[in-house]
Amino acid sequence: MDAWLYFFRFFHYAAALQLFGTAVFQAWMAPPNLRRAMSAFEERVALCSAVVLLVSGVGWLLTVAGSMGSGWADTINPDVVFRVLRATQFGQVWTWHLAIAVMILPATALVSRVRMGWTLLAILSALALGGLGLIGHASALDGFVGVLNRASHILHALSSGFWLGSLLSLIYVLGLLRSSDFGRDADMALHRFSGLGHGAVAIALATGISNSWFVLRHAELNPTTPYQAMLLLKILLVCSMLVLALVNRYVFVPRIPNGPGIRQLRDGTIAEIVVSAAILTLVSVLGVLSPS
Amino acid sequence: MTNLWVKGYAALASTLFVGSTILPAYAHADLAETVPSLTEALTTSPEELRLTFTESVEIAFSEVSIVDSEKTEIQVGELSLDPEDNKTLVVPIEVALVAGTYTVEWAVVSADGHKIEGSYDMTIAP
Ligand SMILES: [Cu+2]
Numbered sequence: 001m002d003a004w005l006y007f008f009r010f011f012h013y014a015a016a017l018q019l020f021g022t023a024v025f026q027a028w029m030a031p032p033n034l035r036r037a038m039s040a041f042e043e044r045v046a047l048c049s050a051v052v053l054l055v056s057g058v059g060w061l062l063t064v065a066g067s068m069g070s071g072w073a074d075t076i077n078p079d080v081v082f083r084v085l086r087a088t089q090f091g092q093v094w095t096w097h098l099a100i101a102v103m104i105l106p107a108t109a110l111v112s113r114v115r116m117g118w119t120l121l122a123i124l125s126a127l128a129l130g131g132l133g134l135i136g137h138a139s140a141l142d143g144f145v146g147v148l149n150r151a152s153h154i155l156h157a158l159s160s161g162f163w164l165g166s167l168l169s170l171i172y173v174l175g176l177l178r179s180s181d182f183g184r185d186a187d188m189a190l191h192r193f194s195g196l197g198h199g200a201v202a203i204a205l206a207t208g209i210s211n212s213w214f215v216l217r218h219a220e221l222n223p224t225t226p227y228q229a230m231l232l233l234k235i236l237l238v239c240s241m242l243v244l245a246l247v248n249r250y251v252f253v254p255r256i257p258n259g260p261g262i263r264q265l266r267d268g269t270i271a272e273i274v275v276s277a278a279i280l281t282l283v284s285v286l287g288v289l290s291p292s
Numbered sequence: 293m294t295n296l297w298v299k300g301y302a303a304l305a306s307t308l309f310v311g312s313t314i315l316p317a318y319a320h321a322d323l324a325e326t327v328p329s330l331t332e333a334l335t336t337s338p339e340e341l342r343l344t345f346t347e348s349v350e351i352a353f354s355e356v357s358i359v360d361s362e363k364t365e366i367q368v369g370e371l372s373l374d375p376e377d378n379k380t381l382v383v384p385i386e387v388a389l390v391a392g393t394y395t396v397e398w399a400v401v402s403a404d405g406h407k408i409e410g411s412y413d414m415t416i417a418p
Pocket of ligand 1: 137289290320321404406
């Protein structure tokens with residue numbers, strides 16, 4: 001049962017990050033002409049993510065019902081599933097969360113047909129992604145510190161979502177950099193992303209450190225426990241993400257005008273996507289394990 | 293602009309740091325305290341058990357059972373949360389327990405949504 005929970009968590013986090021990053025990129029990074037040029041691609045990405053978000057969100061709920069109840073039979077026992085939704089903290093958050101995931105589907109389908117469609121989708125997906133900071137160990141504490149801890153988890157989700165969720169759009173933009181129609185806009189989007197990216201990375205790191213601190217402050221530090229070993233691995237992967245991002249920005253970007261910068265930046269960005277998938281895998285498991 | 297980022301970042305980091313230093317540690321939740329306590333020598337049947345956990349518990353997914361040394365389950369009343377403290381589960385005992393050793397088995401879902409379970413022994417000797 002835990003394995004299924006890891007599975008749904010991974011796809012749910014991935015879909016929420018991708019959706020948020022894509023919508024933010026289209027709404028605020030890309031100038032109007034570029035937005036139109038990228039629209040067909042970005043809409044397909046958003047629609048896939050929206051479907052995965054909803055399906056994995058329901059799967060997550062059913063698996064939780066099984067684990068809170070008494071096993072597999074309870075994953076499809078309506079009494080237990082509704083008891084989870086109505087009578088637990090997780091369920092109260094998840095009711096809203098799934099309602100938002102349902103609203104995201106039509107918002108994604110209509111995104112380029114309504115004015116401000118991408119802005120609306122960015123807001124909805126921010127709610128979906130932020131909502132993930134209100135469950136699990138983030139919600140274990142009451143009172144003021146509980147609020148602080150939740151806020152830190154929400155910020156962590158949103159800033160990492162901006163960073164990781166934009167990488168795919170970035171690769172697409174790199175392909176347009178030499179185009180005579182969209183080159184200037186692509187360049188502008190790249191620079192906007194890199195400017196805000198510094199802030200997002202800083203917030204993601206600060207909140208990541210504080211979240212780990214919240215969890216482990218009194219625990220005996222022992223990297224042979226599964227939780228701490230995986231957290232350590234996550235930290236190492238985050239460090240390599242950071243190195244990749246810095247190399248991309250300060251080594252490869254300056255080489256773009258006449259050199260091999262575009263190809264190198266594309267490879268570097270693909271590497272970032274691979275590492276972030278590994279990080280997400282760890283996150284999917286970490287939220288279920290006991291910290292000590 | 294950069295300066296603003298640095299200041300905001302420093303403010304955020306220090307708030308979170310201060311916040312985190314006044315926190316208890318958390319693993320998954322666990323049983324913290326019971327009434328009657330684990331060491332108390334009981335001479336008569338208690339009227340209720342109180343189980344206090346390290347996190348609030350979801351009453352909808354809480355179960356407590358008492359079994360005697362013959363493994364027969366003793367009927368308990370309906371569980372409730374202490375109205376003043378959502379970390380404490382109250383278990384009414386409706387049929388007085390006779391002298392002997394009993395095992396209290398509990399399984400609850402804590403605020404983080406995780407299921408935890410355990411058991412402890414309780415002896416009544418008049
Ligand atoms: Cu837990």
